[in-house]
Ligand SMILES: Nc1nc2c(c(=O)[nH]1)N[C@H]1C(S)=C(S)[C@@H](COP(=O)(O)O)O[C@H]1N2
């Protein structure tokens with residue numbers, strides 16, 4: 001642009017001046033993006049949470065992220081994987097917006113078209129959300145228009161291609177009081193013939209843009225949460241009594257050792273794994289579950305109907321296939337729900353339908369062997385967890401559970417649809433991404449205490465303790481060894497039932513000082529000894545013995 005680059009005179013822009021202009025142009029782009037997203041967020045209040053381009057694009061990124069990147073994210077950020085992903089998306093967006101700002105200052109049209117393209121991406125992502133109607137594109141489109149208006153207003157302050165009058169007209173008197181970057185830039189601009197940088201205009205329009213972005217975005221987020229929040233409905237829910245209560249936990253089920261995972265995992269500590277950026281808010285008053293496909297009689301259940309059926313209450317340990325050896329993606333809770341086998345018997349399952357395909361309110365899909373649903377007596381549609389309605393993060397109002405299967409093939413949260421089909425006919429979410437279609441839980445064991453790299457003294461007895469699980473088979477034996485010595489039998493806590501994990505403890509009196517390695521392995525109720533072969537979670541669950549290294553002084 002002729003305004004900046006003029007190599008014929010020695011009053012051409014200095015590096016600092018060019019940098020100032022670049023920075024302010026980039027900031028304009030970021031502010032315009034903020035206006036677009038803020039306005040879109042506010043408009044989404046009228047339409048629905050998944051019509052927000054922030055949410056829709058974030059979900060789209062999750063859906064399209066390749067498996068290796070996802071594994072890396074889970075390995076690196078654990079349960080913070082989604083936070084990392086959303087932050088990463090925002091950083092990329094900020095970089096793109098910065099560039100768009102530079103473009104807009106140089107080529108006004110092209111910059112504005114760029115904003116429109118981002119709006120289109122938001123609209124397409126919103127349309128791809130489950131249950132999206134044509135109205136879901138509105139927040140992205142209105143946001144894009146607001147972003148275009150903001151960027152046009154900001155870019156205009158850098159001077160247009162057409163001359164607007166002699167230099168020195170306008171904000172010259174402000175130059176002395178300007179902020180460093182602004183003053184450099186404006187002084188330079190005012191020195192030139194032709195259109196200059198309007199410092200005052202820039203301050204006003206950038207201030208206005210910031211105010212709109214923050215106010216609209218903040219109000220939008222808050223109203224979205226309030227308007228669609230089902231915490232009130234959850235709090236108002238009265239849980240019915242089970243027809244078949246869970247047997248009392250045997251004495252000694254919890255060894256109550258410091259540092260040892262408690263037998264029951266409190267709801268607030270329960271691990272959470274799902275693909276939802278914002279939690280689906282499913283109102284029990286309008287919730288319905290359709291059981292259809294290869295059945296004799298299609299069923300549609302309301303929440304009240306489900307709740308008034310014969311309920312069972314059971315202690316079941318849930319585990320995630322993504323759990324690394326020694327990882328904490330496992331938890332134990334007491335669940336209340338309707339046995340799946342009862343519902344399926346009522347619907348009348350076609351014997352050829354070997355897969356139960358389920359879908360959640362947010363469009364996640366899951367496939368479970370029909371046989372497991374029919375023959376695992378405690379497989380259920382759960383409505384309560386540890387005596388409370390399901391927490392929203394754990395599937396409120398209804399989720400599925402099948403003891404013995406990893407969550408990705410059985411644990412559908414916010415479940416709204418159940419279709420009897422075949423494994424040949426349908427691949428659910430994780431299977432499409434290469435994970436195995438059947439996911440029986442492998443026998444696993446973990447050392448909780450002592451912690452890795454902790455210190456202890458020679459001659460002092462320490463409690464080596466942890467948990468082990470092999471749902472539907474139970475745990476028969478746990479062994480520990482030190483420095484690859486002989487395996488030693490640990491003492492087992494009482495077993496609640498074969499579907500729960502089991503605590504264990506072993507007394508160790510280290511002798512020699514230095515580094516020592518403790519290893520654990522379990523044997524399940526079917527006599528299967530946990531394999532020592534180390535394998536990563538993909539594609540059907542990790543294997544290998546957990547070890548911790550302890551320093552003895
Ligand atoms: N709707 C929905 N349900 C889901 C998932 C999901 O991504 N979406 N993830 C599954 C996986 S992989 C696991 S391990 C369990 C975890 O359940 P939790 O979050 O209650 O511990 O939920 C399952 N149910």
Ligand SMILES: [Mo]
Pocket residue numbers: 273319320321322406407408
């Ligand atoms: Mo999982």
